Amino acid sequence: MSAPGQPAGPSRTPVYALVGNPNCGKSTLFNALTGLKQKVGNYPGVTVEKKIGTAYSQHGLPLTVIDLPGTYSLAARSPDEAVTRDVLLGRRADTPQPDRILCIVDATNLERNLYLVHQILDLGRPVILVLNMMDLAARSGMEVRVGRLEHALGIPVIACEAVNGKGLIELKLAMSRPDLPLSRHAWDIPAAIAPAVTELQASLAAGEGKSPLIARAEALLLLTDQDSVRVAGSTPLNARTTEILRSWQERWAGQEIDWAGILVGSRYDAIGVLAANAVQAGPPAGRTTSDKIDAVVTHPVWGWLILIAVMTLIFLSIFTLAEYPMDWIGAQIAALTRGVKDVMPAGDLRDLVTDGAIAGVGTIVTFLPQILILFFFIGLLENTGYMARAAFIMDRLMSRVGLNGKAFIPLLSSYACAIPGIMATRTIEDPKDRLTTILVAPLMSCSARLPVYLLMIAALVPGDRVPLPTKVGLMLLMYALGTFGAFGFAWLFKRTLLKGAPPLMIMELPPYRLPGLKDVVLHMIQRAGLFLKRAGTVILGISIILWFLTTYPKGPGGVVSIDHSFAGAAGHAIEPLIKPIGFDWRIGIGLISSFAAREVFVSSTAVVFSVQNFNADDAHADLTPLREALRNAHWPDGRALFTPLVCLSLMIYYVFAMQCMSTIAVVRRETNSWKWPIFQTLYMTGTAWVLSFIVYQAGRGLGF
Amino acid sequence: MAPELKLSELAIGASAVVRAYPKSGEAFLRLREMGVLPGTTVTLVRTAPLGDPLEIKVRGYHLTLRRSEAAHVVVEPAQTAG
Numbered sequence: 001m002s003a004p005g006q007p008a009g010p011s012r013t014p015v016y017a018l019v020g021n022p023n024c025g026k027s028t029l030f031n032a033l034t035g036l037k038q039k040v041g042n043y044p045g046v047t048v049e050k051k052i053g054t055a056y057s058q059h060g061l062p063l064t065v066i067d068l069p070g071t072y073s074l075a076a077r078s079p080d081e082a083v084t085r086d087v088l089l090g091r092r093a094d095t096p097q098p099d100r101i102l103c104i105v106d107a108t109n110l111e112r113n114l115y116l117v118h119q120i121l122d123l124g125r126p127v128i129l130v131l132n133m134m135d136l137a138a139r140s141g142m143e144v145r146v147g148r149l150e151h152a153l154g155i156p157v158i159a160c161e162a163v164n165g166k167g168l169i170e171l172k173l174a175m176s177r178p179d180l181p182l183s184r185h186a187w188d189i190p191a192a193i194a195p196a197v198t199e200l201q202a203s204l205a206a207g208e209g210k211s212p213l214i215a216r217a218e219a220l221l222l223l224t225d226q227d228s229v230r231v232a233g234s235t236p237l238n239a240r241t242t243e244i245l246r247s248w249q250e251r252w253a254g255q256e257i258d259w260a261g262i263l264v265g266s267r268y269d270a271i272g273v274l275a276a277n278a279v280q281a282g283p284p285a286g287r288t289t290s291d292k293i294d295a296v297v298t299h300p301v302w303g304w305l306i307l308i309a310v311m312t313l314i315f316l317s318i319f320t321l322a323e324y325p326m327d328w329i330g331a332q333i334a335a336l337t338r339g340v341k342d343v344m345p346a347g348d349l350r351d352l353v354t355d356g357a358i359a360g361v362g363t364i365v366t367f368l369p370q371i372l373i374l375f376f377f378i379g380l381l382e383n384t385g386y387m388a389r390a391a392f393i394m395d396r397l398m399s400r401v402g403l404n405g406k407a408f409i410p411l412l413s414s415y416a417c418a419i420p421g422i423m424a425t426r427t428i429e430d431p432k433d434r435l436t437t438i439l440v441a442p443l444m445s446c447s448a449r450l451p452v453y454l455l456m457i458a459a460l461v462p463g464d465r466v467p468l469p470t471k472v473g474l475m476l477l478m479y480a481l482g483t484f485g486a487f488g489f490a491w492l493f494k495r496t497l498l499k500g501a502p503p504l505m506i507m508e509l510p511p512y513r514l515p516g517l518k519d520v521v522l523h524m525i526q527r528a529g530l531f532l533k534r535a536g537t538v539i540l541g542i543s544i545i546l547w548f549l550t551t552y553p554k555g556p557g558g559v560v561s562i563d564h565s566f567a568g569a570a571g572h573a574i575e576p577l578i579k580p581i582g583f584d585w586r587i588g589i590g591l592i593s594s595f596a597a598r599e600v601f602v603s604s605t606a607v608v609f610s611v612q613n614f615n616a617d618d619a620h621a622d623l624t625p626l627r628e629a630l631r632n633a634h635w636p637d638g639r640a641l642f643t644p645l646v647c648l649s650l651m652i653y654y655v656f657a658m659q660c661m662s663t664i665a666v667v668r669r670e671t672n673s674w675k676w677p678i679f680q681t682l683y684m685t686g687t688a689w690v691l692s693f694i695v696y697q698a699g700r701g702l703g704f
Numbered sequence: 705m706a707p708e709l710k711l712s713e714l715a716i717g718a719s720a721v722v723r724a725y726p727k728s729g730e731a732f733l734r735l736r737e738m739g740v741l742p743g744t745t746v747t748l749v750r751t752a753p754l755g756d757p758l759e760i761k762v763r764g765y766h767l768t769l770r771r772s773e774a775a776h777v778v779v780e781p782a783q784t785a786g
């Protein structure tokens with residue numbers, strides 16, 4: 001590794017870390033610097049997004065830029081922040097320790113932003129300070145004197161407007177400098193805690209072989225990093241250091257010394273001097289545009305109406321706009337299937353391609369438009385600043401069940417699909433809150449359940465004699481059941497399994513900003529890429545396995561017959577389990593096959609009940625023949641199979657049961673263990689069975 | 705000297721200087737790092753539509769916190785009407 005301040009050898013690309021507070025324009029700057037040359041992945045073992053890109057110096061030499069998760073402080077509170085801290089301290093084996101650090105700050109809010117910078121200067125690495133949002137600072141009448149700040153800190157300070165690319169050339173010039181000065185900002189550690197810092201520093205340097213400056217920075221962090229959030233990949237603290245820390249904390253507690261307060265206070269004192277010197281505040285700002293918008297958006301009446309309107313708009317878009325590309329994709333898939341059937345000789349291989357692979361891909365891509373639209377809106381809500389307002393408004397309600405306002409958007413997204421919802425829980429800092437949200441998110445009725453509900457409602461209340469409101473009412477009942485279920489379980493989990501301090505709601509409400517469309521679209525594409533990688537591969541794999549299970553072994557005469565297949569056998573095998581809730585082995589096959597995606601239930605039911613010419617890919621397929629087939633299905637003793645009661649029981653089962661392999665896979669990734677997805681599958685499917693049992697048996701008892 | 709209040713008791717729109725502050729607790733450490741320190745001036749901007757959480761303005765930016773946390777922060781209302 002190159003020494004600080006030295007140019008990296010020609011053999012190695014210099015590594016820059018990009019750090020800053022949330023919302024200071026970090027992603028925008030990262031996109032501007034690296035263009036499309038970015039790779040999005042994960043830090044191994046934790047589900048924190050790892051973004052690495054390549055920028056080019058003035059001389060055309062490549063520079064590696066790591067975009068670290070936004071944080072207010074190096075004292076980590078969440079896995080995301082722990083990653084930022086660990087990369088900067090060189091604690092992660094999977095990421096090179098950055099040679100240089102790009103600190104980006106929001107110029108309109110210098111004091112708070114400089115807190116992180118102040119901690120980073122302790123690290124003894126070359127730092128370039130980027131003052132972003134200079135346009136907004138100028139507009140509010142502030143004058144930020146770049147030269148003075150540069151002089152006081154002794155490091156390059158670049159004024160910049162990331163959204164319109166201003167200052168980028170200057171920044172690249174600074175990044176291309178072979179030598180970068182180390183900060184000469186002097187800051188004395190307060191006397192009350194200095195001996196402890198020295199002792200901890202010595203222990204860290206001796207025991208773990210850290211360089212003196214890094215050891216000092218870590219020692220300082222230990223004083224405010226009370227829980228020391230450790231994530232997979234961070235190296236643990238050695239016993240001696242832990243012991244020193246503990247004994248000092250005991251001593252201070254005895255003397256009523258507020259060590260953390262002293263440390264933070266003295267940093268802010270130093271920052272106050274810096275800021276007073278560098279910033280000439282504008283005329284006292286009256287109400288800013290943001291204040292005016294907020295007066296309406298968080299208004300006791302208008303606030304709710306706007307929230308409802310925004311959410312309605314998002315869902316209308318998801319369900320209506322997505323229909324066109326979905327129909328189109330469905331048609332393409334059907335055409336592809338026909339094409340393959342024309343060119344390939346009939347046989348198992350052809351069936352594997354059409355009924356396994358293409359059907360699987362079809363399931364994935366038909367979901368894609370909805371997912372893209374959802375990610376687009378989530379990105380838009382985040383970048384404009386509305387997301388934080390939604391959390392602010394909803395916090396009170398969410399706190400009733402022990403969650404905080406930030407769980408609102410993830411849960412809401414789960415009405416479209418639980419996977420983006422679960423991926424969006426990353427903004428929730430507290431690990432227990434985040435886990436609770438992940439555990440209950442799949443109870444929100446996702447769009448893949450819709451076809452199942454529609455089919456069952458059609459079978460339950462056949463014909464046109466039944467007024468539409470009954471059907472709509474049934475549908476709403478299912479959504480309500482899922483929603484109440486989710487909140488009920490969140491309440492339960494927060495009181496039992498995941499008991500913890502009530503979640504904090506310390507959150508910045510950033511000023512409203514016009515988002516850069518390019519950044520939102522890029523974000524959407526990257527997220528959708530992750531979705532395809534996580535869920536897509538699972539769906540494809542399951543589709544092929546299911547094809548195999550429903551094809552082999554073949555029936556008499558070598559004809560494919562689902563009754564004789566493994567799936568049929570599995571259906572028979574689980575019949576004793578599902579008979580008490582009114583299902584026979586054929587419905588059992590539907591349950592098993594819909595593990596790829598719930599909506600597969602419809603097409604597999606069509607196969608099981610031998611409905612000819614039923615094309616489930618066609619969104620407007622007429623349900624009538626399928627409904628007729630279901631009505632004619634009977635138990636061996638001649639009783640009708642799909643009584644209204646069974647349809648209801650089946651719907652309730654689908655509301656609660658964990659019938660989605662890709663969700664299980666994503667939960668496994670996000671929680672980094674098999675424990676939680678297995679628990680989730682058991683509790684959801686268990687609840688589904690119990691509720692269906694109660695409804696079915698009670699219904700039978702009442703004579704239905 | 706002006707009477708001391710809890711941050712949660714401040715009137716909407718009123719400014720005050722933070723005086724006493726709990727020493728320990730995750731929430732207060734975080735609030736400190738976000739710049740809410742003894743001696744800092746804060747303004748209560750509004751409450752959420754359901755009365756909780758609170759929105760305060762501190763060091764030129766807006767921050768939310770719950771009433772339950774604000775109830776532990778002792779403030780001294782600013783003399784002049786802000």
Ligand SMILES: Nc1nc2c(ncn2[C@@H]2O[C@H](COP(=O)(O)OP(=O)(O)OP(=O)(O)O)[C@@H](O)[C@H]2O)c(=O)[nH]1
Nearest residue numbers: 023024025026027028070133161162163383515516
């Ligand atoms: N006016 C102005 N807006 C900017 C500037 N830089 C970024 N923005 C906007 O600020 C908002 C936040 O920018 P992001 O790049 O998403 O901020 P971030 O720091 O990555 O935020 P997180 O993703 O929450 O960590 C976006 O709407 C940007 O378009 C700037 O220099 N001037």
